[in-house]
Amino acid sequence: QAKKDNKKNSKQRKDFVFHKLSTSTSNMGKGGKGKGGGKGKGKARPPEPEGPPDAIEVIGKALHVVEDELVVECTNGRVPHFNARIFTEDKEEIGKIDDVFGPINAFCFTMKATEGVKLDSFKKGKKLYIDTQKLLPMQRFLPQAPGGGKGKGGKGKGKGKGKDKGKGKGKGKSKGKGK
Secondary structure, eight states, rough: HHHHHHHHHHHHHHHHHHHHTSSSSSTTTTTTTTSSOOOOOOOOOOOOSSSSSSSSEEEEEEEEEEETEEEEESSSEEEEEETTTTEEOOEEEEEEEEEESOOOOSSSEEEEEEETTOGSSSSOOOOEEEGGGEEGGGGGOOOTTTOOSSOOOOOOOOOOOOTTTTOOOOOOOSSSSSO
């Protein structure tokens, strides 16, 4: 019985190793010209600057700590980027935005602290700041009015210049076979 269990466990381990190998990110066995390196188009973004930003503005006020993250009530009229850096009033980086949640008219976000920052030191109501370049307008998250000006949509269905002028195929009564 013990040998049977051992064989079963070793087979499961082999399956696990195979699964780990088959889901790796290597380009082995994919064919092509070996360009490698990830998905997406265009150039990679340059790394975010390390120093303090040129301008900051109030993004919200601290509420409380939950599971090693600080919950912040957003008081700004714009929406912050994910992973945007959060600062104190004197432009000292204290963390990054992790998640945005809540209703659109009163949303909150969570902030993960940078190393060495104690979240318990933030009292309820303390103002937090963000780089002004890391905010998006609220209109981007609201439903757009139908037939709105810009964009490619809302132009209707074109008929084209072909013979049929969009009359479709035989929905009427058929008269005999073939034609």
